[in-house]
Amino acid sequence: MAKPLNIGMIGYGFMGRTHSNAYAKVNHFFDLEYKPVLKACCARKEDKIKAFAENWGYESYETDWRRLIERDDIDVIDIGSPNNTHHEIALAAAKAGKMILCEKPLAMTNTEAEEMVEAVEKAGVPNMVWYNYRRVPAISLAKQIVDEGRVGKTFHYRATYLQDWTIASDVPQGGAALWRLDAKVAGSGVTGDLLAHSIDTAEWLNGPIARVSAATETFVKERKHAETGEVTPVTIDDACMFLAIFENGSMGTFESTRYARGRKNYNTFEMNGEKGSVFFDLEDPHILQYFKYADPNSDAKVEDHLTGWQRIHVTNFEHPYMDKWWVPGCTIGYEHTFINAVADFLKGLETGEAVQPDFKCALHTQKVCDAVLKSARTKEWVEI
Numbered sequence: 337m338a339k340p341l342n343i344g345m346i347g348y349g350f351m352g353r354t355h356s357n358a359y360a361k362v363n364h365f366f367d368l369e370y371k372p373v374l375k376a377c378c379a380r381k382e383d384k385i386k387a388f389a390e391n392w393g394y395e396s397y398e399t400d401w402r403r404l405i406e407r408d409d410i411d412v413i414d415i416g417s418p419n420n421t422h423h424e425i426a427l428a429a430a431k432a433g434k435m436i437l438c439e440k441p442l443a444m445t446n447t448e449a450e451e452m453v454e455a456v457e458k459a460g461v462p463n464m465v466w467y468n469y470r471r472v473p474a475i476s477l478a479k480q481i482v483d484e485g486r487v488g489k490t491f492h493y494r495a496t497y498l499q500d501w502t503i504a505s506d507v508p509q510g511g512a513a514l515w516r517l518d519a520k521v522a523g524s525g526v527t528g529d530l531l532a533h534s535i536d537t538a539e540w541l542n543g544p545i546a547r548v549s550a551a552t553e554t555f556v557k558e559r560k561h562a563e564t565g566e567v568t569p570v571t572i573d574d575a576c577m578f579l580a581i582f583e584n585g586s587m588g589t590f591e592s593t594r595y596a597r598g599r600k601n602y603n604t605f606e607m608n609g610e611k612g613s614v615f616f617d618l619e620d621p622h623i624l625q626y627f628k629y630a631d632p633n634s635d636a637k638v639e640d641h642l643t644g645w646q647r648i649h650v651t652n653f654e655h656p657y658m659d660k661w662w663v664p665g666c667t668i669g670y671e672h673t674f675i676n677a678v679a680d681f682l683k684g685l686e687t688g689e690a691v692q693p694d695f696k697c698a699l700h701t702q703k704v705c706d707a708v709l710k711s712a713r714t715k716e717w718v719e720i
């Protein structure tokens with residue numbers, strides 16, 4: 337009989353739904369000692385959170401996250417609310433001895449993130465940040481290929497994260513989902529929202545970034561605020577590009593925007609090394625492209641006319657996570673990355689091995705984001 341793990345979910349929006357779905361499904365597919373129980377969910381508007389609780393099968397709901405944290409029957413606080421709430425909630429949850437799963441970016445600033453790391457370490461509570469793209473099987477396979485030494489010494493890392501949903505100047509800022517355009521709530525624009533994902537993946541695959549040089553742009557200068565109706569200056573970065581030097585000496589380029597007409601969630605990376613390369617595109621999520629270099633002077637027979645990139649359909653049982661899902665050739669989707677993440681978190685509780693990325697790991701991503709924004713302001717290279 338699985339041990340129950342009582343979840344207290346904060347937020348019923350995009351992430352409230354992906355996380356609730358993950359808790360509900362994980363034990364059907366993964367063999368685990370722990371079983372999440374949808375104990376309570378929380379948001380400020382009672383009618384909305386009540387409807388959410390009923391729809392997803394939560395046993396109860398709260399309208400104040402402080403009350404949720406006070407409850408003795410909650411084991412895990414899941415922070416799925418906007419970025420400006422993460423710090424305060426995490427500090428209180430750690431103090432109350434709760435396990436914490438926090439959405440990305442970890443915090444609004446470095447200082448906040450440092451305090452959050454200190455809080456969970458002092459409390460000794462298991463913690464994880466939802467950088468879910470690590471759990472796309474094709475990205476996990478890229479990590480396996482890198483760890484097996486098949487890319488070798490890295491020369492280049494190239495990432496893009498492109499969307500197009502804020503091009504119209506009448507898209508308001510503030511309020512549900514649109515808080516992303518309001519720097520007071522989001523902290524930053526595409527840097528914290530999109531590039532944080534690219535940075536997490538990059539550092540996971542290629543090690544820490546040592547220094548950056550960045551430029552940002554805000555294309556629409558003023559927008560109406562959805563909650564107040566006031567037209568106010570837009571202070572987020574609509575687009576950001578930066579150069580990076582990794583600690584291993586390789587060079588990186590990162591580009592992100594919400595103004596790439598036609599691009600919806602174009603999250604790509606390519607890594608070029610001495611022995612090979614890998615390429616991934618989230619709009620083709622079950623494919624990992626891999627190029628293997630064959631040394632013409634080696635003893636191995638080289639068939640030059642067959643040299644080229646392989647498109648690996650990452651659905652075989654031997655691919656990461658895929659033995660838990662369907663049969664080879666059948667794909668999984670976006671929601672499964674959250675299910676895979678919960679499974680890893682629960683496995684970590686079983687084994688006692690901290691699951692990654694934890695708060696400490698996400699602090700480094702935060703530091704890179706802060707350095708990128710600082711570099712864009714000062715127009716200078718910034719060391720991490």
Ligand SMILES: NC(=O)c1ccc[n+]([C@@H]2O[C@H](COP(=O)([O-])OP(=O)(O)OC[C@H]3O[C@@H](n4cnc5c(N)ncnc54)[C@H](O)[C@@H]3O)[C@@H](O)[C@H]2O)c1
Pocket residue numbers: 346347348349350351352378379380381401415416417418419421439440441466467468511512513514529
């Ligand atoms: N991992 C990912 O790929 C991914 C994707 C999207 C969003 N996110 C992150 O998830 C978080 C939430 O984003 P979203 O897209 O779900 O936003 P959303 O606007 O869809 O939902 C936010 C939810 O938080 C609730 N909320 C706001 N303030 C609150 C408060 N003070 N107390 C309780 N509830 C409160 C809102 O009612 C809403 O239900 C953000 O940090 C965001 O960066 C991560």
